[in-house]
Amino acid sequence: MLSQSTACIDAIVIVELAGEGRRPVTQYIVKRLLFSVVVIFAISLIVFSAVRVIPGDVCAIVVGDRVTPEQCAAIEERLGLDQPAPRQYMSWVGGIARGDFGTSLDQNRAVWPEIRKRIPVTVQLTLLSTLFAVAVALPIGVYSAARQDRFADYFLRIITIGWLSIPNFWLGVMLILLLSTWFGYVSPLGYAHPWDDLSTNLQQHALAAFALGLALSASIARITRSAMLEVLRQDYIRTARAKGLRESLVINRHALRNALIPVITLFALQFGVLFGGTVIIETVFNIPGLGRLLLRSVLLKDYPMVQGLVLLFAVVLVTINLIVDISYAWLDPRIRYS
């Protein structure tokens, strides 16, 4: 079991418990934080360069096809796009250090307030998707492992492979069509804040969370099954059973927790996919979150907004990976960091 998780996280080593203190953990976290800063810096450079390498004139995109070269030059000057790229980069980074992500080329809105406004929307969607995925996947994975090579196991494995194969955008469209056709149901238009109207808010997110979380639940279910099978073959499980413990206790208390490390590793890896999935799912389900904003900004070649969003996504992913790495120690006391 451990080999699977340590393969993913090479900074983690297993050491003997005796004589180990907490300092290596602190060092590890500091090291990872510093490394994260380097990663984010590199991402910022890549994003900054990438949006400028794409052919196309931002003026024509933002203003429309009637724009003249003279008008375009004036617009670029106003937006600072006529400056050398290094200066633009420094200006952008300097702004971020002051909390200013710049001004969107689309509608002249400040970037950060627009992003900040949408963070709760996407966070809620991804949390709901994750909750759905975990709630469905863990029981399936555990049950499937406990019934290995029986009908239920085969059935659930086929089901989860099916879920993995369904593109979320297709599933989203099908959900809209089928629920409308069969039950006359469509999710409410607009966007209701949860603290204003929780019922409407949940209706607006439910289908999207399901479409987004289904493939993740399949992945988690399959890795849970594999991890559980490995754990269930361990000596201490045999010992627990020999002691006469109830099977449910053996599985839930002794096996499942130890099987969770690869599941959490997978979750960390899949979170990027989940986050990326919001771009399409938010569009299909008309949810005004970060994903939809990113899609629109990319189409408009809105440099400042794309840069701000991608940087935010990068920070979120790096942070989640860091948290997951650190959480290993909590999940498995045998793991320490050096």
Next chain:
Amino acid sequence: MTRQHNYWLRKPFSRRTVLRGAAGTTVGAGAFALVGCGNDDDDDQPPPAPDDDSPEATPTPAVSGEPQHGGELTWLISATPPTLDPYTQTSFVNAYVNGVSLSRLVRFAAGVPEVEPTDFTMEPDLAETMPETPDELTWRFTLKENAVFHDVEPTNGRAVTSEDVAYAINRYKDFDESVHRSLWAFVDNVETPDERTVVIHTREPYADTIQIAGGNLASYIVPQEHAESNEVATRMVGSGPFIHESFETDNLLSWRRNPDFYDDPYPYVDSTTVFIVPDQTQRMEQFISGAVDLTWIHLEEERDRILDARPDAGFDSQPGIGGYIYLRTDRPPFNDKRVRQAISMGIDRQRIRDAVSAGEGENDQIVFVGYPFATPVDQLGDASRYWDYNPEEARRLLDAAIGEGETISTTWDHADAAIYQQAYVDTATLSMATLREIGFDIEQREAPYAQYISTTYQGDYEGMGHSPRAVFYFMDYLTERLSFADGVRARINLSYVDDPRLEDLLVTQRQQFDFEERIETIREIEQICAEEQYEIYWSTQSRSYFWNPAVQNYRPTAWFPYTHLMKAWKEA
């Protein structure tokens, strides 16, 4: 100007023409988008295939009962407006919502049951009556005495004056960041002899003056104190029927009734909200479920689903302009008209229609065949044969142009399907397939919309390209497509057409106030374009409009502004 002088005022489209439009191919909802955002086209109307079995539009909806005040009208658009500032944007989405809050000198009369959706006719808006035209260079408008701006900051209900109108026209015409300067270039100056009189002097007789003053774009009056503020991109302040209340990007815009609106008793409803829903399926199902009052779509399958699911809904189907191929006629091999003719004959339009639009639609040409005055393709004389799929003749033309058995290697640039929808891409792919069979070696180059619109669509391409186009509301749009006057390529002359015969005809038609005379000139332009195949057209498309049966005194319009919502009411 008198009604006799402006034939747009007396040339409504026939109902038959509109009903014909129930046919049509579709290039998808995105095609509509193109129009405003970057394409030249936008709305249209076409004719039907003889074997057309598409559903017929319902008869002009009857108005039942007396007008009722109150309630809310809800509708859908597919994209967030890039900005709400009418001076610096050409997006069709802008025009949709600008027309709800902002006034014009004149406005489209369409949008009510008795007027055909594609009727260009204008009626007074801010102007008390249609303008006086003491001569062909002078247009005198008198503003309504009770016209006031919205009672919100920064106008606080002040009167609309002639200075406001002059400011708007001059801003469209001269402002550095205005994207409509070419549209108003025919204006010499604007006089304001008193607070209610606006006199527009044109440089030359210009037959489309009223159409420009009340059209989809560059016609809205936004007062200086708001136009030059930082809020103009995100908030609308004008004198229109509804007061803008909120703009939530990617979510909605909402308005409330303007109690001081000059055209009593409009508007009837207390408020209106437009939801921004990019997904077509979502739009369709929201309407079917009754969540919104109005919607429109392009795809035939979706149209048929709504017809099945909501037989009670109001329905109107209009033809629209499909796409066209442009090519570099200023350089080999496309400077040889035989090559262009071969391309046209190497495309199997019927098979493409079968594949992408359930067989609906008919052959289109430079003057959109849905216009009642346009010449149907099969009546273009000898040149009509270029619309027939004839690979043998196409190859013969190529042999004559480039040598027997020789092939042409070229590029074909276009946008991806993200905005223009899959049918737009499929149409090109299917065309390339048959063109390869007659000797074209085409490299298909697909680009993201943003890249396409700012490069290829600006004329920056090598061989060929294609685009949707919009139905325009003034005939002089031909100049934008075909002119190369004084060595300057007109805005959307993507084929680099530079033909002195056309140049003369373009000048002539825009100075002709007599409709019949102008049509004669237009026919000459049609003939030249048909023979030369400067632009190669596919087929018309369809646009289907649906509305809640409780909505009365409403009919869709092919034109962008949703100003006509003010005339509709909802039955309790």
